[in-house]
Amino acid sequence: AQTVTQSQPEMSVQEAETVTLSCTYDTSESDYYLFWYKQPPSRQMILVIRQEAYKQQNATENRFSVNFQKAAKSFSLKISDSQLGDAAMYFCAYRRGNSGAGSYQLTFGKGTKLSVIP
């Protein structure tokens, strides 16, 4: 079974600074997808960024970027120029590729609570 581990229950960052959230996963699959979701206090999950395992290039979305290390099964999220609105729970998630049962369900980590200090 796939597992996703987020070892940092809480993190804090000064406004305008950079922070990195860690995520490791365990899978025997070669085809899969990785995601970072943001869950603000209103509880609606929002997709921040996604990475296809077959792509070597790290995904980037504006101030958000990932460091995908496939051999190490590591998938960290870097937030640059942190803003107050970035404060939220961040969840790392895994989904197996497009074959077989379970290829549509997301497996989430326990989350990291990010606080942004003004």
Place this chain on the structure above:
Amino acid sequence: DTGVSQNPRHKITKRGQNVTFRCDPISEHNRLYWYRQTLGQGPEFLTYFQNEAQLEKSRLLSDRFSAERPKGSFSTLEIQRTEQGDSAMYLCASSLGLNTEAFFGQGTRLTVV
């Protein structure tokens, strides 16, 4: 509002009672997912629909739980004979295809007393 809509937002029920939640996905999204999120945990997959067909159920979905998606539109999740351990946030998500973004609703928070 064209996002995923869940009702009610909050539900308090006595142990042993039945509850039903509703999820209205984004229009034309043929895939619908239910997740459960307990305090301090990430969401856990419960079940998945493609159109009206329920294609996968997690082992978390005991026989007290039933989900439907008649006509491939809205979905309902019913919990019979609720237990305190059922207290959680129940999240619904929908997507247009397998490789497209899943959009989540705001969830229904269930408290069993």
